[in-house]
Amino acid sequence: MARLLVTGGAGFIGSNFAHHVVAHTDHHVTVLDKLTYAGNRASLDGLPEDRVAFVQGDIADAPLVEDLVADADAVVHYAAESHNDNSLHDPRPFLDTNIVGTYTLLEAVRKHDVRFHHISTDEVYGDLELDDPQRFTESTPYNPSSPYSSTKAGSDLLVRAWVRSFGVRATISNCSNNYGPYQHVEKFIPRQITNVLRGIRPKLYGAGRNVRDWIHADDHSSAVLTILEKGRIGETYLIGADGERDNRSVVELILRLMGQPQDAYDLVTDRAGHDLRYAIDSTKLRTELGWTPRYADFEKGLADTIDWYREHEAWWAPSKDATEAFYAEKGQ
Numbered sequence: 512m513a514r515l516l517v518t519g520g521a522g523f524i525g526s527n528f529a530h531h532v533v534a535h536t537d538h539h540v541t542v543l544d545k546l547t548y549a550g551n552r553a554s555l556d557g558l559p560e561d562r563v564a565f566v567q568g569d570i571a572d573a574p575l576v577e578d579l580v581a582d583a584d585a586v587v588h589y590a591a592e593s594h595n596d597n598s599l600h601d602p603r604p605f606l607d608t609n610i611v612g613t614y615t616l617l618e619a620v621r622k623h624d625v626r627f628h629h630i631s632t633d634e635v636y637g638d639l640e641l642d643d644p645q646r647f648t649e650s651t652p653y654n655p656s657s658p659y660s661s662t663k664a665g666s667d668l669l670v671r672a673w674v675r676s677f678g679v680r681a682t683i684s685n686c687s688n689n690y691g692p693y694q695h696v697e698k699f700i701p702r703q704i705t706n707v708l709r710g711i712r713p714k715l716y717g718a719g720r721n722v723r724d725w726i727h728a729d730d731h732s733s734a735v736l737t738i739l740e741k742g743r744i745g746e747t748y749l750i751g752a753d754g755e756r757d758n759r760s761v762v763e764l765i766l767r768l769m770g771q772p773q774d775a776y777d778l779v780t781d782r783a784g785h786d787l788r789y790a791i792d793s794t795k796l797r798t799e800l801g802w803t804p805r806y807a808d809f810e811k812g813l814a815d816t817i818d819w820y821r822e823h824e825a826w827w828a829p830s831k832d833a834t835e836a837f838y839a840e841k842g843q
């Protein structure tokens with residue numbers, strides 16, 4: 512049994528990880544989460560109190576972070592400002608949390624010699640043309656486009672520097688787009704599902720040609736556990752499940768699964784600097800560490816996710832109106 516400090520564990524992927532750890536290991540989890548607009552304590556409901564502790568706080572609060580890190584065997588760092596559209600509107604919190612927060616954690620794990628796993632994104636690599644036969648690999652040069660992805664890229668580089676300069680025992684993973692339960696309604700898939708549930712037409716940015724490489728959040732969790740257990744210190748692993756789809760086909764699938772006409776969506780103002788395509792080559796993780804995803808069938812995973820939002824309106828309804836008001840102001 513290990514004691515894991517999970518930052519951002521009340522967010523989408525961090526809470527999925529807490530559920531996964533409780534179901535598949537005997538590790539103890541302490542969640543450190545600020546509960547920003549994106550955090551939801553209810554995402555941890557139902558987890559046993561003797562397995563999961565919750566601390567509300569900021570990863571940039573050095574004394575708090577030091578206390579918690581001193582008691583942990585490993586830190587799994589999910590906490591971040593995570594939404595590209597917000598980063599275009601107000602970049603500052605992205606610098607505070609993604610850069611200064613990560614720095615604060617690195618100093619604490621350095622002092623207490625605690626194993627660190629840094630969660631990052633494929634967006635640090637920029638984007639690909641639609642017809643590019645290449646996908647991102649661990650050696651693709653960094654080329655981030657947005658304030659969000661540039662702060663994630665900055666945090667990755669801090670981790671690499673702390674490994675090399677100070678001998679911190681860290682690994683990094685860069686994952687593609689996640690879907691599944693507990694995702695905030697500002698994000699693409701939950702926004703469209705909850706729009707349909709509310710009788711609002713789904714909104715596609717631009718022409719809807721942009722491609723994302725979808726992975727179920729539970730597969731992301733199993734990959735992170737694999738890296739924690741078997742990953743080589745100082746290494747980066749790309750996580751992906753060969754799930755490339757363009758946004759238009761995802762909206763059409765949601766509409767079909769929800770019994771609506773497949774053209775019942777609106778094309779709206781495009782995102783500034785909108786990355787065209789992400790695609791992950793996860794060969795290193797699969798061949799070196801033996802990981803494979805469980806959710807091979809995107810349509811089935813999406814249908815389960817639609818059911819989850821249908822059944823958990825009390826979880827998402829409090830955020831829906833404010834999220835739609837934010838988008839409406841921008842014509843999206």
Ligand code: NAD
Nearest residue numbers: 519521522523524545546547549550569570591593688689
């Ligand atoms: P999210 O926005 O749903 O959750 C982020 C969580 O971090 C929230 O609970 C929030 O309260 C917390 N948080 C924010 N600032 C904090 C601070 N200063 N101190 C403590 N807690 C703070 O994000 P997510 O989609 O779950 O993403 C989690 C991580 O995974 C991020 O690092 C993100 O970059 C990365 N990632 C996400 C995706 C994706 O598809 N969502 C893909 C690849 C990588």
Ligand code: TDX
Nearest residue numbers: 593594595632634688697698699702714715716721758
């Ligand atoms: O209403 C929408 N309509 C639309 O067409 C929204 C909210 C999004 N989109 C498009 C933009 C993207 O091409 O859908 C795609 C997915 O958008 P987001 O859910 O905002 O995700 P993305 O910008 O791709 O970033 C996500 O994956 C990588 C996460 O939010 C990041 O945290 C992660 O790093």
